[in-house]
Every structure is written in C-alpha cells, then in structure tokens.
Amino acid sequence: MFAEIAFLLYLGHLLADYPFQTDHQAAHKAGCGRQGWTANLSHAATHVLICALLLAAGSALLGWHLPALPAVAAVLWIGATHGFIDRRWPVAAWMRIARQAGWAAHGGAAHVDQTAHVLALTLAALFLAA
Template sequence: MTAAFAAVFAALYAAHQVADHWVQTQHQADHKGRPGWPGRAACAAHVATYTLTAVVALALLAAVTGWRPDPGALLTGLAVSAVTHYIADRRSPLFRLALVLGSGQFWTLGAPRPDRDDNPSLGTGAYALDQSWHVGWLFVAALIIA
C-alpha cells in the first residue's frame, strides 16, 4: 500500500505539472478566473484536460507496474482532484480563503501594481498559494486512490 500511494502521488504530481503548464491552453489560463459562464466554461475545459492528463499518467503507471486500482477509489480520487482544482482555478474562492486565513498580503506578493509597468511572473504569492493548494489535494487524492 505504501508503494502504491507513493507511485500514485508521483503520477498525479507529474500529471499536474504537465497539465497546468503544458496542456492548459492560453485561452483557458486567461479566462478561467473570469466571472460568469465564459469563465466557468474555460475553467471546466481546463479541468477536463487536467483530469484526462491524470488518467493517462495513472494508466501508464498501471501498464508499467501492474498496479490495479479499485475503480471506485480511482473515480473518487479523480473527482476530489478535479473539484478542488476547479475551485482554486476560479481564483476568487482561493483568494477569499487567503483573506480569511490572513494570507491576503502574501497573495498579492509579486503581482503587478496598478499604473506600473511591472513584469508579471510566476513568482507571485497567488501562484504559490494556488500550487500548494493543488499539491495538498493531490496528496488527498492519492490517499483515496491508493
């Protein structure tokens, strides 16, 4: 069980990195946090490709190692990953959580300032909080799946 958990977590983490940074389209990245149905649709499309990437990674894990997941646990774990990814990528729920937990100032760290020609980068507090949220939930998903 320990080896299965480690392998599942590694596969989900690798899939996360690929799906969030290579598979996600620019349109999805630019629109997934916007209000209304266009934002929801862009986020749902990203989560669909994100989840498909996780399925491919887990299928490769099973093919190479002989690991056989319980179908119910697999579906539940993937659902946890997908739902929590959607929540974070809609932006406002995670921002509100950061405010409640006293991390609102950290959220804005490194973000472009109004009326400045600041260079946006991946080194922002919002990005760090987003990625740590995702990895934490990947851990939970891996526990469920394994």
C-alpha cells in the first residue's frame, strides 16, 4: 500500500505545483507581508485539497481503509511542510550550510526544493502505510 499512497501523493504534488499553481502564487509565495502569506497559504491549501482528493479516490477505488485522523494529519503535514519549504529561505539556508553556493547560482535550488517536498510526501506515505 505504501507505493500506491506515495505515487498518489507525488501525483498530487505535481498537479498542485504545476498545472494548479497560479503565476501569482509562484511569484509571491515567498514574499513578505499579506500578499506573500496569502499566496503561500493558498498554494499550500491546493496541495492539501488535491492530495486529500487523491487519497479519497485511492481509498474508494483500491479498497483502502485509511483511518480518518491519520489521513487528515498526513495531508495537513503535506500542506504545512510545503508552505514552509516554499518560503524559499529554508532551501537557501540548507544550500548555504551544505556549501552549495555554486550549485545554487546555477539553478540547484529548484532541485533541492523538489527533493525536500518529495521527502515530506514520502514521510506522509510511510505514516499512512504503517
């Protein structure tokens, strides 16, 4: 069941990060003030909604019996971690600590960002499959 859950959560991540993320969210989700936080939280909420819908579909179609409270906790975890990572400073801090300034200057931050998101999704899938 882990593989199916992980796949659906990853699909939800891709859907929320690419076709369902607005230009405004992408441009402002790391910004300060109300505009930045609104963009960030609405983007994170998109992740929560899409992942919840995919988990519900997986439960219905594949006969899973996911307990409601852990499933809610998992999608809230996804939303919270996604919003945190997308503030951008955590990725920049990691790359600074890991001495990856050269890679950061050549587009590496996007890869570190996506790896952090996949780690959070994997932890959610492990939690739900356990």
